[in-house]
Amino acid sequence: MTSPRGPIPRRATPEGSAPRRSRFLLGFLLAALVIAGGLSSLASPDPDGLDSVTLHGCTVTETEAGEQLNGTCIAQNATDHGTAASPLADYAVGGRDGTTGLAGVVGVLVTALLAGLLFRLLRRPGRPGRPDPRGPDPGIDGG
Secondary structure (H helix, E strand, O other), rough: OOOEEOOOOOOOOOOOHHHHHHHHHHHHHHHHHHHHHHHHOOOOOOHHHHHHHHOOOOOEEEEEEEEEEEEHHHHHHHHOOOOOOOOOOOHHHOOOOHHHHHHHHHHHHHHHHHHHHHHHHHHHOOOOOOOOOOOOOHHHHHH
């Protein structure tokens, strides 16, 4: 394709940039999986700061039906959130104890998949796999 000033040059990509990028992304994914799957087992099972503050003024009593709050505290007015019945609610798979690492790995894989699909949809024209809106390159297609 030409402009009033002459042919529009194609931007060259450095040799080996695609394999380097792939190695980087695979390394990044591996690190995320190790952190989500391995280090999550080191997370504290105790309530976080917000949970702790909402329980001030109450005592928690275990009953056959679950936990019961006695006293006056903010937590007595709490209800389950909208995704409490979802498969990965409360950082566990299916609500089972000891599945925090698996829930983290599933979360990383789903996020990576969605991000990859989004980036593929939004990539700029002229990249491999997408036609260049300027038409074929005469140097490549002979035309």
